[in-house]
Amino acid sequence: MDKKWRASKSSQEIVETVACDDRYDFDFHDLDRVQRRLKQRHVQMIAVAGTIGTGLFLGSGNALQVAGPLGALIAYALVATVAYSSLCCIAEMTTWAPISGTFPHYASRWVDPALGFAVGWNYFYANAVTVPVEISASVILMTFWDENKNHAAIYTAIIVVFVCAINIFGVQYFGESEFFFSIVKLVLIIVLLLTGLIVDLGGSPDREVIGFKFWANPGAVNRANLVGDLGADRFLAILNVVIQAAFSFKGMELVCIAASETENPRRNIAKAVRRVFYRILVFYMLGILMIGMLVPFNDPALLSRVGTAAQSPFVIALNRAGVKAFPHLINAGILASALSSASSFLFASSRVLYGLSIRGQAPKWMAHTTKKGLPIAAVLTSSAFALMSFMTVSAGVETVFNWFVNVVTTGGFIGWFSINLTYVYFHRGMVAQGYNLKKNIYNNPLQPYLAYWGMGWTLFFVLMNGYAVFFKFETSLFLTAYINIPIFAVLYFGYKWKYSTRIWKPLEMDFVTGIPTVEETELPPDPPVTFFEKVGAVLF
Template sequence: MTVAEDAPRRSRDSSKSSKPTQINNDATDVEQQHQVPPIIAKHGQLHRGLSSRQVSMIAIAGTIGTGLFLGTGRSLAQGGPASMLICYGVVGFVVYVTLLLLGEMATQYPVAGSFNAYAVRFFSPAYGFALSWNYWFNDAVSVASDLTAAQLVLQYWTTWHTWVISLIFWVFLVGINAVHVRTYGELEYWLSSLKVATIVVFIILGICVNAGANTSHEYIGAKFWHIDGAPFHGGFGGFARVFVTASFAFGGTESLGITAGETRNPSRNMPRVVKFVFWRILIFYILCILLIGLNVPWNYPNLSNRSTTTSPFTIIFQMAGSTAAGSFMNTVILTSVLSAGNHALFAGTRVLYGLATAEPTPQAPTIFARTTSRGIPLPALLATSSVSILCFGSSFIGSGVLWGWLQNIVGVSNQIAWFSIGLASWRFRRAWVLQGRPLSEMKFRARWTWPWGPAFVVIAVSVIIIIQGWSSVIPHFSAVDFVSFYIEIPVMLLFYTFWLLFHRSPSPKSSPSTLQPAVSPSAIPQPTSTSSTSPPSAFTPLLVSRARSSRWRVHDFVDVRTVDLYRDEYADEEVDVVEDKVREERVSGRWRWVWKAYYFLA
């Protein structure tokens, strides 16, 4: 075994041998140690305060929200039931593969900034700079989108100054995110639990309504697939347009990586979340989409127009014959709007914090790197929340129109995020192979996606981005729609060019003739080392490139043969070892089936 291969094992062994508490193998002693040691976090840094239970529900809350409850109405009105089912299925599979690729990197390097950091580290600092600012803007706009959606939901009961509720929601969300990451996680857990329970009820009720348990007492079946204009309403343009609303609906799964920097025991929790959460989401989405297409016609009045958007979920509850049930469903949708806004505000805050803590050169003003004693990046939180003032613009142009534009912008931004994850994974995997590290050293590996996974994501997302704006060009050009579909691309190019033109990379110390691999057998970074005065960051790609005679560059691609693959690798802490031992004893003890069911559901 080479020194390079033995280093991770030695670092893990040394970290375990230095633990102050010896864990007894006896089950009784383990139960006595269920008081998990607190995680000691330094002032000025994020705290690892999110449990596996909370991270799982955060992933669900980020995807089951306004995109599913309200966006499906817009998708049905624009493309018809068949277009909606096909597009959501295609996007769902792309996102599933993307999530597996992200899980590999997030488990190996659980850092703040997530896929933005991986793009900087393995592909290009300039591209990562553009991606990070674009995604931050995406999250900030998502908060505005969710608060605008709240006004649409409130129109079910009243049209009186609905912007007031949006303002109250905004103040509440900022307050929750300013307290502690555990407060955010617990709120997300319970709001998401309510949504999951409601969707289960909806699936059962939707089947009953379709079978005849409706106000008309008639069997519906697939008759709405055969009405005029169905099942593919709007032709190819309508079909392609649904891709962006589906991308808006599935947006948020990539934020699993953003939570990695504040997740306890990421070596175990991140793979578990990646494996199980998406299957729940996919089942929920596909079943819900199918039932909506069967029970609600694409031309239902006020399903989606300039001034309002009606949730198909509320319509189906009303079809069951209960006004109270419709109000209940609308209330759940309102809580989901609150949850989605909470999730977007959290993610945007962490992205901005990651930009400000980038090394060797911060990619945002360093004031956004400041945190409170509870680990909250307060300046980044205030900056992100201030952008949501956009929601009040709905008073002038119509809530339905504004929400549609914001939905397009956020949907395309989500697609760029998935594209970038595929790109970063492509480079990460290539670096791993070229540098000779055995695949067995990866903490999590999606075997069935090797080697085609990254290429599939990059190509599939590129095709979707290109074709989804078809209806904005043919048969008539719509400047506003075209901009909402494609504005993200020139913005990315602008930020990319800005970084190349105005940022000078530090000159390499070695000459072109003496280039050596970044990780040599005699100088392998130790994960548990405390010799450095500043914490490591995944925004620090170890670039060993040829010296440039000019600051003007066409690209700053990272050399995958020399990028440091050991930096920021997570070494298990005492709290992780204790939690793993407790879990193992529970699932193999007397009440193992109860605990297995608990861990699966929670």
């Protein structure tokens, strides 16, 4: 065994690092076959795509109806901070080690190989199951134009083929599709925000100035109708929306998962993550604020669960104001969001599965790639989950959709918790071994407290995900809310028992082996020359 040793700078004690054990060999240069084909504009738009989706366009209406305008704003703002903390944690680790396997590999390398195994498989199936969720949403959106239920299977087949083809053709096609979908979503949300502001200020055909009158009547925060105490009941209503909001923000970390296939990954990911905060603030927070101004939470139309643009609070508000031109445009934009999300989650699940395979934590054949660096075996395996969307054709679209949402939401919380936990260990090890974290290409000055914030709230979310079931117990709802917890425990303790893994101490962590240097990944930036290049540099 080729032993590797590191001397502690504080005590000069000779310690054995992770790389000393062949079972945890991280020298992957002869294994990792993916290629860096995603460009800066792709990365920037993937970051945008991760923050705008069906949760904002459709799910925000249910959030408004459940918690009221202020309650929905508080819930989305809280989840936004937790999602942002998780993104900052994974971004800092990724800019240090832009390699395949992403945060499950970081968990194996810097916390415990058993945690990496459990996190990787949890994240894989959570994202793989989200693919049919988004495909089901796309099929529902098609009913806005075609109400014939007999066509659902045809639309499902078409969308499944389309989403899988984007990923099978290669990462460059995935990047271009995300670039296009993101532009559609950006244009749509900007148009909706501007139109909503005009309507609110009295620019609609009926000339009514709305302002914040719905915050006064029927009120700023709705009740959950679960307990008698008014304050506690309103808190439970907000908590209910927190769980839904988490599904809306799920997938923000995709930009870091794509690091091993990104040109100049350290510079581009750092740039994208620094701008995500402002995109969340502008698009999500202004979007939630706007619908709370335009639609009262007791509007009967918000009770609709048709899953099309007719359910969107933006459409409801514009219809109420006499503006009838937007529903078809909005439905098309939401459809683009659903297709983008399905493609993104398929990409994420396949890359995590590929990373598990090259680390020996998944079957070896799943590490097979094409000559162009596409992990085709992992992509095809993940694509098979898309076929689950055909369940909606016979089992009822809304029932299956909601069941999937509940399952994957818990998986997403566990993933975020693991990212923040891994960063805490990463930070501890870097400090112990004398590394200057501020010299990393991306470093958040609020760390490690940002990671502690994310850990605390995600653990709370995991435990409270299905709280409503205890007021009116239903076995199926309880299982979908909490089944991921025992699954994760079995994965972690099962792997730990079989391989006798242990939690790494700070001085044992390996921050060097198999990690490309900055000189190996980063090319000198080309300064913009023309007017359009300068505009692109600002936007992307």
